[in-house]
Amino acid sequence: MALVTVTEPARDYLAQLIEKQDVEGMGVRVFVTQPGTKHAETCLAYCPPNEVVPTDEKIDLEKFVLYLDHASVPFLEDAYVDYSKDQMGGQLTIKAPNAKVPNVDENAPLNDRINYVLASEINPGLASHGGEVSLVEVVEGSVAVLRFGGGCQGCSAVSLTLKQGVETTLIERVPEITGVRDVTDHSVKENAYYQ
Known part of the structure; x- marks a missing residue:
């Protein structure tokens, strides 16, 4: 199971954004574009119920459901989503140390x-x-x-x-x-x- 940590401030912030969408059962999807390359980007997007993919990993965060794109899961290990308030309102940050290269063990090639x-x-x-x-x-x-x-x-x-x-x-x-x-x-x- 890929462990994506979403801090409490980030959950609150995302929950507020979801509320504004006014769609019943709206969740958040996390995925990595170009995973395993130096151009990898970790992204968050709204995920309405009709866009949920059966292979998604689901993490119930109480305020909403976080969906992890199946192909991105190995690259999302140890990912961390945080939100910090600042003078401009605030900033959502995503750190995914394994997005560019999945974590490998000593038995890997x-x-x-x-x-x-x-x-x-x-x-x-x-x-x-x-x-x-x-x-x-x-x-x-x-x-x-x-x-x-x-x-x-x-x-x-x-x-x-x-x-x-x-x-x-x-x-x-x-x-x-x-x-x-x-x-x-x-x-x-x-x-x-x-x-």
Whole structure:
């Protein structure tokens, strides 16, 4: 069962919005567009009774029913919906740490586990420099071949990032990995963070 946490303020806020729709039995649907990709977005939408899908997971939140899109369920694990009041009225926030990559266990294929660590731990840090890293392949059974993109490509600090950050984290999280190799063409420097 996917666990989506909806805080009390978020429930109250959503219940108020639903009331204004004036539709009997209106619920809220949660789904992920492009799940498992870096473009994944977690969305909330009204769900009138005629749009309920039989495969939806239903969570009764007393004030309304939350419907989880069946295909999105693995990507909604640990999702968190909150509402905080501010000067402009308030803000509804949705955090879904597994939307881009579903949570994987130690029995998952090696590539899936490497991609999970890259998406959940490494790329969020590189994103502040407009960069990202992706897995190309695993060679010799234990060497992850990586390609850097965005602000990492051509960056003078990339070898440091690769060894200190990426390699250390990957070896720590995925014990079968013995090292990483970079296949990026770093002679291309147009978007580099450090030149």
